[in-house]
Amino acid sequence: MAGSIAFSLTQRYDNTTHEPLDAGRLYTYAAGTTTPQSAYQDISLTIPWPNPITLDSGGNIPQLFFADGYIKIRLANADGVTQIAADYVLVLGPTTGGGAAPSVDATTIYQTGDLKPRYGTGAHTGWVRANGRTIGSATSGATESAASGNQSLFEHLWGADANLTVSTGRGASANADWVANKTIALPDFRGRVIAGLDDMGNSAAGRLSATYFGAVATTLGNAGGIEGALLAANQIPSLTSVNATQAISVTSTSVDIARSGSSQPSTGGPAAAIGSSGNVTSTGNNSISVAYTNAGQVGSKAVQPTMLATIYLKL
Known part of the structure; x- marks a missing residue:
């Protein structure tokens, strides 16, 4: 040639x-x-x-x-x-x-299901946006793309992620559902960053746990994390206030105290009232308690430094 x-x-x-x-x-x-x-x-x-x-x-x-x-x-x-x-x-x-046409090494080009960020918005030939809408055949009524060229991605997603919704439910196979003009939901990356599965063919690394991620981190397509949250009482660090018991002494000014009754002299003279005067002192202990009140109740931010683009899936 x-x-x-x-x-x-x-x-x-x-x-x-x-x-x-x-x-x-x-x-x-x-x-x-x-x-x-x-x-x-x-x-x-x-x-x-x-x-x-x-x-x-x-x-x-x-x-x-x-x-x-x-x-x-x-x-x-x-x-x-x-x-x-x-x-x-x-x-x-x-x-x-x-x-014959020259051969192409498939490992050097994008393959069906590959993801890529692109600095732009809108439709992109050969790709669809990973926005949670649907794809299907030309007569499927899909919302993101309805075209015959979607078949490879439709069947790839059908087999890769059982949690992606197929209209009227999944049939016997991906090809059967395609022929039946069903739609399948695209992964929804709107407002989300991409992270690797916690295992990816290895043992789980434990870097993303259900406790904090909010979902099983070894399942393809699972989503977790939050933009921010209000801290619950059990998430606030322990605070200790040291307040020793204090002794208190109170001294009043001079006061006259009248006592009921009288004294009768033995000589038979007139009776005299009994009375006394002096200072009154009182002592005791006072216990002090401290209450901490959060005045604002503003949520805690959890968003990493981020710049936005569009995530596309290869057809």
């Missing part, structure tokens, strides 16, 4: 004069060597070009064909001064028309 190179059918200019490369010369070699390798005028590789190829007055390079692989090139002006030199130039093809 044959192919061409990017130089084919282009116009070149002198690097110094910037005029068209009139009578420029294009040399072609086997890649990585100084061995000449001819270019051809036809895809059957039966009519070779001279080597070097002389450019016309407009500096135009004619259509070139090579065997598939790589070549080495050198382009010089009419005086032999090199303008461009490159090795291992890829021959793009095949161009014979009857051959």
Whole structure:
């Protein structure tokens, strides 16, 4: 099979004069060597070009064909001064028309179900937003995307996450539900960050527990965490106030105390009232207690520094 190179059918200019490369010369070699390798005028590789190829007055390079692989090139002006030199130039093809398309390494491209953040909003060809809406066939009535091109992602999600809702319930298989024009809900990443499953094929790391995450952290698609919360009484740190028992002494001013009754002198004189005066002192202990009252009851923030984009799923 044959192919061409990017130089084919282009116009070149002198690097110094910037005029068209009139009578420029294009040399072609086997890649990585100084061995000449001819270019051809036809895809059957039966009519070779001279080597070097002389450019016309407009500096135009004619259509070139090579065997598939790589070549080495050198382009010089009419005086032999090199303008461009490159090795291992890829021959793009095949161009014979009857051959198979070139193979693509599936590990180097996005695959169905892959996630990516994109700095933009709205529809994105070949992708759907992970927004909790639905996808399905062209007649499914899906809310995010209803098109025949959704089948691969529909079946992938159906098998990957049993908790994603399928309209009217799950049937015998993903393909059966697709043929029945059902819809399936997309994962909902609105306002959420992505975290790795706590196990991912290993033993659970314990970094996300149900106690604090709020869900089982080893189940695909589970969501947890909160933006903020009010602290309950049992979440407030213990506070200790030391208050010793204090002795209190109170002394009054002078007071007269009248006592009932009278005294009768033995001599038979008039009776006299009995009375006394002096200070009154009282002592005792006083116990002091302290109460702490939260005046505001404002929620505690729990949001990490965050910048927003759109999360897409590959169809």
